[in-house]
Amino acid sequence: MYNIKPRTFDFESVTDISKKQLEEHYKLYTGYVTKLNEIWNTPYIPSNYTDSNATYSKMRSLKLGETYSLNGVKLHNLYFENMTGGSNVPYGPLFNAIINQFSTYDNFISYLTNVGLSMRGWVVLTLDLLDNKLHIIGSDAHDTGAVWLSCPILIMDVYEHAYFMDFGTDRKKYISTFIKNINWSILNDRFKKYVSPINYMDMNQRRYRQYNFLNE
Numbered sequence: 476m477y478n479i480k481p482r483t484f485d486f487e488s489v490t491d492i493s494k495k496q497l498e499e500h501y502k503l504y505t506g507y508v509t510k511l512n513e514i515w516n517t518p519y520i521p522s523n524y525t526d527s528n529a530t531y532s533k534m535r536s537l538k539l540g541e542t543y544s545l546n547g548v549k550l551h552n553l554y555f556e557n558m559t560g561g562s563n564v565p566y567g568p569l570f571n572a573i574i575n576q577f578s579t580y581d582n583f584i585s586y587l588t589n590v591g592l593s594m595r596g597w598v599v600l601t602l603d604l605l606d607n608k609l610h611i612i613g614s615d616a617h618d619t620g621a622v623w624l625s626c627p628i629l630i631m632d633v634y635e636h637a638y639f640m641d642f643g644t645d646r647k648k649y650i651s652t653f654i655k656n657i658n659w660s661i662l663n664d665r666f667k668k669y670v671s672p673i674n675y676m677d678m679n680q681r682r683y684r685q686y687n688f689l690n691e
């Protein structure tokens with residue numbers, strides 16, 4: 476029996492985003508948790524799925540709901556976590572990696588902001604296992620644009636529900652406010668956690684390359 480619980484977050488630590496805005500957003504998140512439990516607790520009974528079809532069927536509905544709610548839960552967990560708790564001054568191994576790759580912090584923030592203004596759902600800074608580099612991925616919904624084997628480090632929700640109550644249509648102001656609330660301690664912990672698996676994957680990829688499974 477699945478009984479995933481919503482996590483709690485220190486919304487008191489967030490500056491310049493109202494408690495009401497954050498609480499309404501949190502309600503949406505708990506809805507995804509509820510639906511995920513409902514989906515994962517649905518037993519597989521073969522006789523219930525005799526109509527399986529890629530246009531419309533019970534199984535299709537279940538699987539689309541599963542990826543939507545599962546990503547909705549994971550992305551909001553990461554988002555709320557990386558915008559609460561303070562530690563708002565950029566520092567550490569992730570900051571160094573950003574400077575290395577994006578030349579300057581301002582350049583990185585400019586890129587992040589423009590991706591945020593261009594997408595309808597999410598912006599995710601990832602460490603990708605294919606090239607071991609940072610990438611800023613844009614997504615229009617929980618279940619579109621996700622990249623597998625790409626480790627999420629910084630997550631920014633740009634759905635209108637994340638900011639409309641406080642900022643109206645001024646998404647740029649919401650993005651700059653979100654950036655001021657980023658918890659760099661959380662980001663560095665995530666970054667460091669992903670480096671070891673990447674070293675492991677890198678060894679494996681080098682092995683595969685010997686057999687020309689990868690282009691390099």
Ligand SMILES: [Fe+2]
Nearest residue numbers: 632634636637
């Ligand atoms: Fe959201």
